[in-house]
Amino acid sequence: MNKKRLMYVLLGVMMMALLLGCSKKPEAELADSKAVLEAVAAEGGEKYAKEELDVIQSEMTAALDEMAVQDGKFFKNYDKTKEMLAQVKAKSEALKAEIPARKEKARTDAQAALDAATMAVTDAKALLAKAPRGKGSMADIEAFNADVQGLESAITEAQGLMTSEDYFVALDKANGIKDKASEISTQVTEALEKVKASKKR
């Protein structure tokens, strides 16, 4: 009788161990991690933190794989999955917290470039206004003025990009405008110096 009881107890302990081994699938942790990861994407992760987001997405896939492996086991142990999901969540949260600052930096960089471009166009216009009127290099001046009009249209486009928060495109455009405006200023300055020199002659 005592032997029988002992055997039942032993078997019962084994069953308990078996049941304890079948730990609960981390559905809540998975949902949390997915939600934070989606929030990163919604915050602009694809634009402002593409590489980090790709890494986290790969880690998420690895966590899902680990979970699938555990799903396939009789003794399920989701500890590693949980750990991986927690890491995904933590990294996602950290990245999400960084995005507003990156976005702000992109905005200020683009705005600074746009301000510099606007200034360069204003300078070019001021130089053109100084250019001698009448005969002189009228065709050139008129062509430069048309160039400046083109730059002004581009500035309007860049401002539109700022409004639509396409900061990187706006930055590229602003830099292009600035370069072209500086080029025009150089050409106008050269033309003015030429005129001055010919007057001295």
Next chain:
Amino acid sequence: MIHGLIKTVLLLIALSIMTGCKSAPVPPEVREAEQQRIDLRKAGAEIYAPEEYKIYKRSLRDGQIHLASENNRFIWFRKYKDIKVEFTGILAQGKLIEAKVEEQKRSKSVTVANQIDFLRNRIETIRKLASLINEGRLSSKSLTQAELQLAEACALSDRGCYTEAEEKLKVISKHTEKAANSILPILNRYADNSKITKWRNWVNETVESSKRNQSYSIVVSKVDKRLYLYKGGRSYKTYDVELGTNGSNHKMYAGDKATPEGKYQVIKKVPGSRFHRALLINYPNEEDRRQFAIAKKKGLIPQRAAIGGLIEIHGGGKDGMTLGCVAMENHHIEELFRIVDVGTPVTIVGAIEYENSVTSAMKKL
């Protein structure tokens, strides 16, 4: 009896635990396929192989459903052989898409690079043509916009964003089209064979008269920006000249800044001109007056417009340009001023040759 049954079941379970009770492992192809899907998306499969990628994703989803259903079976009955086969197929499908995406990207990169080169050359050609006829003012705005967009398209192409680059290239094409159209009416004058034939006849008559009278004659070719001085029917001197803005058009009325085309003569020599020295010609001549009247009647020029006058060959320098006159370097006008007299024929034409700098540049358009 019941105890015996329980005992047997528990023993069986214990036995299975002891003998390593676990299912077959999930095939590695499952994870590889998931990673492949991410890689394909990153590579741009949605853009470069949209249909194939859609089918691939459907296959992957089916595979995952089959995997889940296999996972739901009791541990001893799970078999992943079919899952492995299915995911191996999905991976093969993905590899084909990967190859197609790469091929498409390679092909797009070549197409985009060619288009960028084409548009860059086109912008350069239009600028050159506009400069040839002093009409940068008409095309520069559009060309500047095109140049800015081209720089952006290049940056996009460098980053492998070919579809976005192609979108930019379409916008650039519109700008270059607008720029080209703004100067084409003027350029076409220099490619119009009937006009050139007429101009050539004027030049021949002028040279002939120089020969006949053993005198000096002047021919100005607008497209060449050259003044040819003939003596006794032979080329005697050649000078570079410059025209004003709109100088490439034929003068129609006062203030249009165009340089007249026609057969004229020097009617006055102005030694103390604002532009160093000047040779005043008899614009408007009879033909100019006739054309002016017709243009006014047809409403081609403002009703209150006057025909204008005071067209000169003067100094002031080539860089100085002019408003409808012909400008030369001061030392050149001094020389010409000394040589020619009042009455010297002056023929101003758009072009002398059928194949001229404008027509050859236009071929690149």
